[in-house]
Amino acid sequence: MKKLKSTWYNMVGVLTLIAVLAGAALGYVNEMTKGPIEQIKAQQLADGIKAVLNADQVKVEEPNVIPNSDGKTETVIYRTDKGVAVKAQDANGFGGTLTVLVGFDDKGSIQGYQVLESSETPGLGAKASFWFQKGEKGDIIGKNPAQNKLEVSKDGGEIDAITASTITSRAFLRAVNLAYSVISNNNEDAQSGASPQHHDGKEANNE
Numbered sequence: 544m545k546k547l548k549s550t551w552y553n554m555v556g557v558l559t560l561i562a563v564l565a566g567a568a569l570g571y572v573n574e575m576t577k578g579p580i581e582q583i584k585a586q587q588l589a590d591g592i593k594a595v596l597n598a599d600q601v602k603v604e605e606p607n608v609i610p611n612s613d614g615k616t617e618t619v620i621y622r623t624d625k626g627v628a629v630k631a632q633d634a635n636g637f638g639g640t641l642t643v644l645v646g647f648d649d650k651g652s653i654q655g656y657q658v659l660e661s662s663e664t665p666g667l668g669a670k671a672s673f674w675f676q677k678g679e680k681g682d683i684i685g686k687n688p689a690q691n692k693l694e695v696s697k698d699g700g701e702i703d704a705i706t707a708s709t710i711t712s713r714a715f716l717r718a719v720n721l722a723y724s725v726i727s728n729n730n731e732d733a734q735s736g737a738s739p740q741h742h743d744g745k746e747a748n749n750e
Contacts, residue, residue: 595646595655598625629722636714638662688723
């Protein structure tokens with residue numbers, strides 16, 4: 544086989560061919576893994592709904608998806624025979640969008656929550672997964688947003704913020720309050736709870 548001359552045009556051609564082949568391979572892998580990834584997410588969501596409602600089994604109705612007024616996030620309501628689970632998002636966390644799943648009983652009290660997605664700083668903002676659980680410093684379990692002021696104490700609320708992570712704490716509590724406002728007011732465009740509050744910027748210490 545005749546050796547390909549080492550010219551600029553030949554090198555560009557070879558690199559282009561490699562890029563095309565690599566792109567095709569990545570596309571194939573992505574297509575092959577898309578299905579299993581979606582199945583895993585669906586199972587995680589199903590398990591999460593049961594966890595935040597403290598139930599072994601739940602019957603879930605067709606979810607109600609509501610775009611938030613910021614145009615970036617959405618709220619999803621999952622009505623079940625054991626209560627209501629709401630997936631809510633706040634786009635103003637320290638590291639970006641924070642997504643939480645919150646379970647409410649028929650009186651609007653919080654039964655449980657899970658942080659589904661977070662870009663917060665590991666070791667600081669990521670503490671939201673447990674900081675607000677029952678018995679912890681920022682415990683919100685059993686509280687009703689209509690009766691309890693679910694804001695950080697620095698803003699006059701009842702909840703202790705995560706140490707050195709006030710911005711994350713605010714984003715988390717905004718998402719929880721948004722979840723409650725959507726189900727309690729049946730506000731289809733989620734206006735009342737979607738507006739950012741007390742967002743002071745992203746200081747290095749997440750305060």
